Amino acid sequence: MTIRKLPESVINRIAAGEMVERPASAIKELVENSIDAGATRIDVVVRDGGRRLISVTDDGEGMSRDELELAVERHATSKLADDDLSMIDTLGFRGEALASIGSVSRLAISSRARGSDQAWAISVDGGTKKDITPAALSAGTRIEVRDIFYATPARLKFMKSPRTEMSHINDAIKRLALVNPKTGFSLSDGEREVIGLTPVHGDLHGSYLERIGAIMGRNFADNALAIDAQRDGIRLTGYVGLPTLSRGNAAMQFLFVNGRPVRDRLLYGALRGAYQDFLASDRYPLAVLFLEITPREVDVNVHPAKTEVRFRDQGIVRGTIVGAVRHALAEAGHRASTTVSTAALGAAQPSSRPYSTPGKGTVWGGAAEKAANNFHSPLPDLDAPPAAPSPGTDMAEIPGDYPLGVARAQLHETYIVAETEDGIVIVDQHAAHERLVHERIKDAINRGGVSRQGLLLPEVVELDEDAVNRLNERAGELKELGLTLEQFGHGAVLVREQPAILGETDIPGLVRDIADDLEEMDQALALKDRLSEVAALMACHSSVRAGRRLKPDEMNALLREMEETPHSGQCSHGRPTYVELKLADIEKLFGRR
Ligand code: ADP
Ligand code: MG
Numbered sequence: 093m094t095i096r097k098l099p100e101s102v103i104n105r106i107a108a109g110e111m112v113e114r115p116a117s118a119i120k121e122l123v124e125n126s127i128d129a130g131a132t133r134i135d136v137v138v139r140d141g142g143r144r145l146i147s148v149t150d151d152g153e154g155m156s157r158d159e160l161e162l163a164v165e166r167h168a169t170s171k172l173a174d175d176d177l178s179m180i181d182t183l184g185f186r187g188e189a190l191a192s193i194g195s196v197s198r199l200a201i202s203s204r205a206r207g208s209d210q211a212w213a214i215s216v217d218g219g220t221k222k223d224i225t226p227a228a229l230s231a232g233t234r235i236e237v238r239d240i241f242y243a244t245p246a247r248l249k250f251m252k253s254p255r256t257e258m259s260h261i262n263d264a265i266k267r268l269a270l271v272n273p274k275t276g277f278s279l280s281d282g283e284r285e286v287i288g289l290t291p292v293h294g295d296l297h298g299s300y301l302e303r304i305g306a307i308m309g310r311n312f313a314d315n316a317l318a319i320d321a322q323r324d325g326i327r328l329t330g331y332v333g334l335p336t337l338s339r340g341n342a343a344m345q346f347l348f349v350n351g352r353p354v355r356d357r358l359l360y361g362a363l364r365g366a367y368q369d370f371l372a373s374d375r376y377p378l379a380v381l382f383l384e385i386t387p388r389e390v391d392v393n394v395h396p397a398k399t400e401v402r403f404r405d406q407g408i409v410r411g412t413i414v415g416a417v418r419h420a421l422a423e424a425g426h427r428a429s430t431t432v433s434t435a436a437l438g439a440a441q442p443s444s445r446p447y448s449t450p451g452k453g454t455v456w457g458g459a460a461e462k463a464a465n466n467f468h469s470p471l472p473d474l475d476a477p478p479a480a481p482s483p484g485t486d487m488a489e490i491p492g493d494y495p496l497g498v499a500r501a502q503l504h505e506t507y508i509v510a511e512t513e514d515g516i517v518i519v520d521q522h523a524a525h526e527r528l529v530h531e532r533i534k535d536a537i538n539r540g541g542v543s544r545q546g547l548l549l550p551e552v553v554e555l556d557e558d559a560v561n562r563l564n565e566r567a568g569e570l571k572e573l574g575l576t577l578e579q580f581g582h583g584a585v586l587v588r589e590q591p592a593i594l595g596e597t598d599i600p601g602l603v604r605d606i607a608d609d610l611e612e613m614d615q616a617l618a619l620k621d622r623l624s625e626v627a628a629l630m631a632c633h634s635s636v637r638a639g640r641r642l643k644p645d646e647m648n649a650l651l652r653e654m655e656e657t658p659h660s661g662q663c664s665h666g667r668p669t670y671v672e673l674k675l676a677d678i679e680k681l682f683g684r685r
Contacts, residue, residue, distance in 0.1 A: 101219030104166055104188075104195035105244055111192050111396040114251065115142025115240055116260035118197075120397075121189035122235050123268050123277075126150035128171065128182045129233065132291055133276045138261055141254030142240060145282075151232040156205040157212045161224055164201070164216050166191040179387045183352060186396065195219035196247070197240040202227040218243035262286055263343070266307055267353035270346050270380060273303035304331060304380050308344070312337070312378055317424055319381065321416035324408050326385050328416050332363075333378035334427060335370035335662045344378040349390060351382075355399045359383070362410040366417035369530075369624040370659055371666040381413070422658035426496065426670075496655055496670065499647035505640060508647045515674040517651075521642065524654055524669040530631035531657050532593050533574075534624060542574030545592035553577075553600045554584045559607035566610060569619040573626060577603065594634040602633040628664040 098106075112118050119136060126134045129152025139145040155163055162168045169187030177185070193199055194216030204211035204227075213227035241248040251257065258281060269277045269289050273296075279287035289306055292299035305313045308331075316331035333344075347359045359381075367377045391402040403409045496519070497512035508519040536542045555563070563570070564579045574591025587599050606629060619626055642650075654660040654669070662668055 100166065101195055104191050104219055107166070107188055107396065108192035108196045108244070109247070111189065112196060112240075113397070114260060115146055115257050116264045117397060118142070118189075118193050118237055118240060119146055119148065119261050120264040120268070121184075121193065122146070122148040122237075123265060124183035125189065126152050126233070127268065127272055127275065128184050129153045131232065131275060135278045135280075136261075136265060137280045137282060138258065139282045141251070141257030142237075142261060143251060143254065143257070144238065146237040146240065147234065149232065149234040154205040154208070154231065154233050155201075155203040155212075156208060157210075157224060159205070160201060160203055160212050160214050164190045164194050164199070164214060164221060177393055180392055181350070181387060183398070185393070186398075188396070190216075193237055193240075194221070196244045197242065198238040200236045200238075201233065202229045203233040204229050204231055206231070258286070264353075267346055267348075270303060270307055271348045271351050271353065271382065273299040300329075300382075308378070308380065312344075316378070317420040319416050319420055321412060321419070323412045323415070324405075325389065326383065326408060326412045328381060328383050328412055330379065330381040332366075332381070332417050332420060334424060335367060335375075335377060335421070335659075335666045336668045338371055338375040338377055338666050340374065340376065342376045345376060346380045348382045349392075349401050350384055350387065352392065352401075353399065354401055356401055358403065358406055358410060359413065362413035363417065365410070366414045366421070369534075369628075369664065370421065370662055375666050379417075383409070383413075385409070424661070425656075425658060426654045426660040494651065494655065496651040499644055499651060502642050502647060508642065508650065510647075510651055512672070514676070515672055515678070517670050517672045519651065519654070519670040520668075521640075521647075521650065523663040523667060524650060524660065526631045526634065527660050527663050527669055528650070528653050528657055529593060529634045530624070530627045530664055531659060533591060533627040533630055536591075536593065537573060537627070541572055543592045544571075544574050544576060544589040546589050547587065547599075551587045551599045552580055552584050553587060553603045555604065555607055557582050559604075559611070560585055562610040563603070563607050566619060570606070573619060573630075575602075575606075591630060594630060596634075597630075598633045602630060605629050605633070624664075631664070 111121070115138070119138070119142065123134055123136065126148060129150060131150035131152035133151045135149045137145070137147045159170070165187075167187045168191070169185060171182040171185050171187075172180075190199070190201070195218065198215070198217050200213065200215040202211055202213040211227040211229035212224055214224045215222045241251065262279060265277055265279050265287055269275070269287070273292040276291040277287055277289045278285060289303070292302045294302075308316075312331070312333060315334045315337045317334065319328055319330050319332060321328045342360060345360065345363060347354055347356065347363075349356070349359075363377065363379055363381070371377060385403070389404045391404075392398055394400040394402055492513035495512070497510035497517050499508050499510045501509045502521075503509060506521060508521055510517040510519065533542060560579055560583065563577060563585055567577060570577060571589075574589070574593070575587065576589035577585045577587045580586040585603065587603060590597055590599060606626070609625065609629065660669060
């Protein structure tokens with residue numbers, strides 16, 4: 093056996109394996125260097141998905157001859173002046189990106205230090221450093237990477253189509269652009285400009301907004317809620333989308349820690365947790381969130397790619413995110429996204445005439461309507477005969493007083509049509525009712541218990557023996573949630589009481605679903621910790637399904653309740669409970685505008 097020290101070029105290739113996974117990761121490193129160099133313009137050109145050429149040009153502070161010569165060496169950096177890894181305030185610090193990239197490609201750098209009258213160029217070819225030469229460049233730095241991975245054929249094989257690589261590149265630049273609004277960015281594939289972002293001037297807050305709007309699009313701008321929270325030395329700012337604006341993957345979730353784009357499981361998990369009640373598990377909310385925390389509280393030196401972080405106190409970070417996002421969602425009250433009405437209108441269009449997104453007004457300032465956390469009045473009992481008209485639900489009333497309008501009709505025993513000041517609202521009565529019941533149950537449990545209602549005739553629900561045992565073990569907890577049941581022989585349970593809130597309930601359906609749920613769930617978890625899931629199950633089996641005729645009073649009571657209830661704009665699965673069509677848009681349908 094012979095142990096030997098590996099040559100520098102091999103060491104660099106090994107390091108590159110972790111850091112430079114694909115062209116997009118090289119571009120991320122190069123653009124981060126430009127940002128660290130104080131660039132106000134960064135232009136990226138890519139050919140063949142980055143395989144043939146990557147070029148990054150900036151107008152940053154540049155490098156002198158000596159600096160340039162050092163920059164391509166491994167572990168050479170200008171960013172750790174006092175060797176303190178706990179106070180990193182630059183994107184780079186490991187001093188290995190240029191060395192790694194140079195070891196797997198043909199790298200050429202020209203640069204001119206600010207204030208210098210001469211530019212210099214150096215190149216590295218598959219790890220072999222070439223002589224430094226004078227170059228022509230008026231300012232900043234230009235880096236060209238050709239034939240990436242030519243020196244590591246194994247990695248080359250994993251390159252995807254130019255289109256796929258381009259979309260990763262696009263994503264990497266977008267992430268950095270979101271958090272650096274004062275810098276202009278461009279990305280071109282040699283023929284077409286894929287990204288074109290001019291530097292945004294003005295105050296910091298306003299510039300972030302403008303950049304987010306430019307990258308995330310108008311639709312997000314119209315349907316996002318502002319986040320600004322501070323807690324235990326952590327500041328969280330940014331925007332999150334309404335639940336009805338969700339996606340099938342996390343591609344539109346942009347998370348940053350101290351200005352660094354990260355893909356951190358803790359942060360993704362916290363975001364997921366915040367939306368848990370409002371989105372099906374396979375839907376992802378849109379978000380741009382900036383977390384600022386004292387550098388000492390976070391370790392960014394976890395992986396060469398620097399997209400993972402470790403927080404000293406994970407609980408506080410998670411709590412801050414969940415708390416702030418939930419708060420914003422609660423404030424949004426019954427709002428559902430304008431996308432919903434856009435989609436509805438699109439479907440209703442008689443021709444393919446283009447139309448503009450119905451404006452609900454920008455909500456950048458924060459939650460537009462405030463939902464009172466008011467749960468004191470009883471939920472409209474939609475199975476009881478109509479009571480005497482309650483105040484505030486008179487048919488003659490002016491719709492302008494209510495965001496969701498005054499109910500005018502029920503169609504197909506499923507949809508409530510309401511007139512608002514400047515449009516109409518169509519409510520899916522079942523989805524809306526389900527959501528209201530869900531929130532009611534959660535609230536009641538948080539307040540200390542759900543009131544129970546005895547059944548006139550106890551209901552026997554037949555189940556297999558395992559299911560009976562599972563329910564029996566949890567009988568105490570279920571009782572607190574309003575459901576009183578006991579074992580009834582080996583293959584059945586007897587249900588004596590149900591949550592009063594539910595009204596007429598499909599008890600066998602509910603009990604079976606809970607039994608199924610118990611089988612899947614972590615035995616260590618108390619039912620209360622799975623509250624929203626249990627509440628959703630109960631709500632789902634409660635009475636007002638589609639297909640029940642409602643009196644005007646009942647309809648209006650439902651609308652008023654929705655206005656007051658947080659999260660009532662979408663059902664537990666993230667589907668909207670109502671759509672709103674503005675008169676202006678209806679007029680367009682008829683060609684009146
Ligand atoms: P790190 O960014 O971790 O310091 P890199 O290998 O990415 O390591 O870069 C090495 C050094 O080269 C940097 O510390 C910086 O001094 C210099 N450098 C790299 N890119 C640029 C650039 N675009 N403009 C000015 N200096 C740069
Ligand atoms: Mg770097």
